[in-house]
Amino acid sequence: MSADARAAESTPALRCRGVHKRFPHDVIALDGLDLEVPAGSFFGLLGPNGAGKTTLIRSVVGLNEPDAGEIAVFGHNALGPGGAPTRRIVGYAPQEIALDKFVQVQQLLELHGRYFGLERRDARDRAAEMLEQFDLTNKARAYANRLSGGMRRRLLLARALLHRPRLVILDEPTAGVDIELRQDLWSYIRRLHADGTTILLTTHYLDEADELCEQVAFIRDGRIAAEGEPDQLRERFGAPRLEDVYLQLVGR
């Protein structure tokens, strides 16, 4: 293995150092947060509503501007206008379903691919591929606002993955999704992870995190309260389930 390859392997997919974000009315969302997500891992970020999960994720993709700290994706700065180039390698599926209602589903995916630098033909081919992957081919000419909730959730995921990101951030991707679709989504995400993509997941389903994630971090009041492999954490906290660790660490 070359020195470059070894360096690339040891560079974390996401590294956050002292990230601080204060919103108006003195709401501290992130309070000097430190976090490292290893390259190629399936990483779960867990915590109650308002703990800072979404604020952190939105900071990584450039939708929030932290007041202090550093965020790097595969060693590249991800903050401010200078961080924009880094976003080519990040895929983001937000918690809220927000899809352009003025364009058809296929066009929506193609536009996304081109926003992220794919050439027109590549974006078209990739959109067709993702529609097939997520069983949306027969909705290619539909408008997103005419799709069912489950279809929109799948489309959101297809969009996040379209430009072949190295780090995929999924903010509660299975919220409000039925069991069948959840299984389908996870089987696809697992395959993606097996191919080497780093997955950063937030979820309130702790059994899901326990089953899927190689490492998890618990976030409380804008800081990481504990992190490690689920087995290690269960052992460290003497808890039979990840849910019990959660309740000890961040339960109210």
Place this chain on the structure above:
Amino acid sequence: MTARGARIDSLRTARRRGLAALTEREAFRVLRLWRQTIVPQIIAATLFVVVFGIALGREIREIEGVPYEQFIVPGLVLMGVVTQAFANNATSLYQARSDGFIEDPVTSPMAPRHLMVGYLSGGVLRSILIAVGTLAVARIFVEYPIERPLVLAATIVIAAIGFSALGTIVGLYSTGWEQQNFTLNMVIQPLAFLGGVFYSINALSEPWRSLTFADPIFYAVSAARYGVLGEAEVSPWLSVGVTTAVSAVLLAWCWVLFRRGVGLRT
């Protein structure tokens, strides 16, 4: 730094593709909604030509030696350009923000300048289509020359860029639809009507005549009138110059907002 499995393209190429896609998306929106974005304004301008120019024009006959129905055509064109450029971008930006789908381009590798140019393109396209449509339909009812086509074209494009930028600014600051309607109905429409679309400022008494010189839309109307008729109330250098300066200021303001992420990032 590359996406896995993708061909390695330079950042500049990637951003250029992003800009082309955003421009296409904004143009697509304008064209898909043509019954709302293009047709009503052309019909409104045509009605002004018919009612004011042809029906009432028999009473007014001439202004500054120009038949009245000819006199109002360039002003109507510019009125459509400024109001629709503003309305397009204020609506498009605010809707994309309020529905959340603006996050897709904002989280892309595009720089603030690419986002700004992409969003401005919709308003500029809509304005140009309305200007061409208004000129074409007005021609059915009124014979008019186009004495200085380059001045007319430049004025339309410069005003379209400036007022698209203003619409973008309002769209970025807005927290509700009423702010855009207020700006359009209480600021831009009155300035357009008082900008000499239907009358010559030489017919105004003081202080109204002097006040009109503070109306930026007056200069755009005057420049368009020079482009169509070859004459206007003020020098074409002054009218094109002021229109350009106002648009440049609005564009700079717009760029600062994109750069700072106002309305895009928290």
